[in-house]
Amino acid sequence: MTRTPTTDDWGIDASWLDALDEEHEVAQETIDRLREIIGRPPADLEERAPIVARPGDALEVDAIDVICEDGEVRSVDGSLPADFPLGYHWFQSPEGRRRRLIVSPGRCWLPEQRSWGWAVQLYAARSRESWGIGDLADLRSIRRMAADQGAGFVLINPLHAVAPVPEQEASPYLPATRRFLNPIYLRVPEVPGAETVDLEEDAGRALNDGELIDRDAIWARKREVLMRIFFAHGGGEAFGRWREEQGQTLQDWATWAAISEEHGADWHTWPEELRRPGSPALTTYVEQHGAVVAFHAWLQWALELQLTAATDGMTVIQDLPIGFAGGGADAWTWQDVLADGVSVGAPPDAFNSQGQDWGSPPLIPWRLRDADYEPFIQSIRATISGAGGLRIDHVMGLFRLWWVPRDGTAADGAYVRYPAEDLLGIVALESYRAQALVVGEDLGTVEDGVREAMAEHGVLSYRLLWFEDDEPATWPAEAMAAITTHDLPTVAGLVGGADLAEQREQGTGTEEELARGRSSLLEHLPGVAEGSSAEAAVERAHQLLAQAPSLLLSATLDDAVGAPRRPNMPGAGGRPNWSLPLPVPVEDLPGHPLLRAVVRTLADGVTRGTD
Template sequence: MNAKPTTDDWGIDASWIDALDAEHQVAQTTIDTLRAVIGEPPADLDDRAPIVARPGDALEVDEADVVCEDGEVRHIDGELPAGFPLGYHWLQSPEGRRRRLIVSPGRCWLPEDRAWGWTVQLYAARGRDSWGIGDLGDLRTIRRMAADQGAGFVLINPLHAVAPIQEQEASPYLPATRRFQNPIYLRVSEVPGADAVDLEEDAGRALSDGPLIDRDAIWARKREVLMRIFFAHGGGEAFVRWREAQGQTLQDWATWAAITEAHGADWHTWPAELRRPDGPGVTTYAEQHGAVVAFHAWLQWALELQFTAATDGMTVIQDLPIGFAGGGADAWAWQEVLADGVSVGAPPDAFNSAGQDWGSPPLIPWRLRDADYEPFIQSIRATMAGAGGLRIDHVMGLFRLWWVPADSGAADGAYVRYPAEDLLNIVALESHRAQALVVGEDLGTVEEGVREAMAEHGVLSYRLLWFEDDEPSEWPAEAMAAITTHDLPTVAGLWTEADVDEQREHGTGTDDELERGRTSLLEHLPGLSDDATVEQAVEEAHALLATAPSLLLSATLDDAVGEQRRPNMPGAGDRPNWSLPLPVLVEDLPAHPLLETVARTLTEGLDSD
């Protein structure tokens, strides 16, 4: 086993270790580039950055007053008392210095009982009343089905907003923001005031006639009708009160969205006076275009109403992407905290020999601390809100991220370290407050110590049948167990070889590489004969999954209806990723025989405990 890589004062690892335990040195030119991007932190950073602690911890200050969230002032002397209140407080030193004090329980909230649930690509889950895309009305239908079947949760793809322009971003993992939702998921007929206008429902439903999800056409249609509803109804006093309560954060989002409609999705290309949210030009723009700004705020109000109605007491695990678009709203709001000229990705591994570049700019670790962790806190809190669960995509990013310099290949990057202990404690605090469980997507190359830290903080691991060498019955209890993910083959696609055929068509590997990959995955279904049907393969996979002692068991709707195509095929840029509808309408899912079998198998697996 190689030793842990050396990390310099900028947080850059000098080397990295791949999945085969081989060590690779980072080029000095890469290190020099990243050092320039990261920059020198101020000399007094450690004296003003937040302190993240737990009740009973010794602090790095001898004596101070703490102004708590509720306004109470408490005096501390060297350590936090065992019963000190959790939350976001301010530490006031005798010399008059103020710094944030974040007090965390240290462990995420976890439910007492085991549960199984459905993993859903909501955009793909269309119903008879959908306008071309699965929406929050369809989520309500799925939630009711899941409850009737005895499921305890639903895991959904990220619902975060993208730029509200004609050319809609298809990937849920490259949003413009991680704090607000995408209005394309609104059920238009259920928006307050919809009964006051002609919705032309037939034209909306006709958007579902095509074989793919056409987000451009869908958003154009929904925006036009939603705008008419807004001007006819406006939300009334309920919306006005809600908007006032949201404060500047919502105003900034709505203003960014309004400017985007006029000047494009990348704030870097806007007129200079609009490129900073605190600039006087932005204030003037918002005043001059107040109706459009209000419209985008109103969309978020409507989304909150519909999301609350769709979940209605069931745990809905929302997905937090690892990053956001470099030209988007969060990048505009937090541009001082972002690294310029680099993007986040992954080094080469067994599934991608060239590495990956995901296109999102990373947060600079020391600048994140200097911003009192506010960008991270807001993203976690917003994604967790009202749902009862959070899945953190690429949870290893709380520890380190692979930074790829601009104009370089993904393989020519380096790992940059983050203050993982602080970030995990913040996740635990938000989880505790929201009574929301947290799952960390710890797939791929996971360095030593990550899973141990996750377990210490009550973050559930993520275990896949396709990846694990151990039998499911030996998987850990504090985990979410599943068969596959949106980036990997479905059971039907693997069993029929349709997935390999499609990979070959899009050139994602040589014939030998693709066949070796398929063979390695098939080894996880040892009990099947070569002439088994797709239905038998799906049933066998879920029978194995049902033996896992993990807290959560998750099955995809794609597998449960025998879908051969995976939602996303990394590296296949000419494929309609994230745009493939389920072949079964959501209203017809409960009667689907294979889906019924999967639900029964997982229910019986839990009942056998």
């Protein structure tokens, strides 16, 4: 019998179920603290909060005019006409009050044909022309390779910007913003105007010599050269027109980036007069530092040009992190919508007995509604833009998030509910408009109803060989199927024992826990005998994956070249997470024998599934 937790008026669940279906009560002290943080919504919120609906839906509104996106005025009385245009509109009352109306198709866009593709940690995919880190020109090369191999998509790690400070944030899942890109991914010689300065390319390429990806050194080198290009060239009229089209959103980002270079990555520590967007002091700051602000806007223009070239002609699935840094640009812009004194995480589960604290501040649900969902809309739209696909990290966060009080541990948190139906409707609208597929990362503990709601809205599930107990042939069709993720062992690391040895070294569990975890994963590789070679295990794993009838089959480049180390090991603070380059340069990938075998296996699997 399914148990539904009691949710109070603040959206807080009084209890939660763990992976073993055991119920845990939330401490009253935690509930009281979270209620204080969330606060009471205004009495008239329900009268002014956005309505998210589909054409033909009944609405609880009397006869009223709707100002559509294109300026057309239509009258609505009781229900939306079946032919009502999709988009972001406004109810307009006779007294002049406005209320947002978001009309969604209800289902995300989906491709008609099955396909396979590569999952790529772009920073790790270095070529001989890279400056220490995989960049957008390397993505272009990988996209061309994938197209030549018959792949249908490339899935990449989040490319969102971090603070442009000397100490660069390594994790792609803790960005300063989910609306702008990280200039560390620029291929400097291809930036407009690069030919006007001495790039000192040998010094840039020398950054490839390091065993690890040294973001601090890479950003220092790239920033210095990019600044010289900007002052020598400036982008001309094309950049000026683009910057004007982007409006205040870009200006706010560029302003935050300029201030962070001077005063640090956390806006809470800035001079008080700079801590609020729109303050008079900010206007003065921009006037005094206009060139640096323009530089950060120019970087985004250059990034858009290179990303467009890199993704041209193929679906590139971009990754949306669950949150952003509490001192970052999005937190600065939307500080009145964020919860103060808590962060997002996960309760204790079978994979982490202590729970997890991911460090990102959550949006307060009622304040998100009161902001017309704008923080969510902008994040979805920016990440899905122009690439053909979106992967939503921890998609369960559209339904509920685990809030961890600042003065407690991850185990001391509670779930807070979100308006999932509205958020899924917005995702569907943005997907439809961009003609982009959407994958929801529904791994770990998934409560009842989440996957059903995802299926109803056309959001693909995410199924892993390491997690699923059922045969791949029985996995759902509306899903992305894969073997592993960036947080889990590679096939070579699992079978050869390198991953277990590294977990022991990092102290991520007891000997018994680690041995049991490895044995559990090895059970998902039937046909791989003890002592099998990494190559044989990789081929077998992809043979199993190819049996899945899922719409998308995803293979990691790490597995395809037999890499023994996973990109990220949660809980291993002393490990160089997110800083391990692929052991094979991008130029050599097409001829790599194991990668070629993976291509044949997955291509055959897709062909068999469509016959």
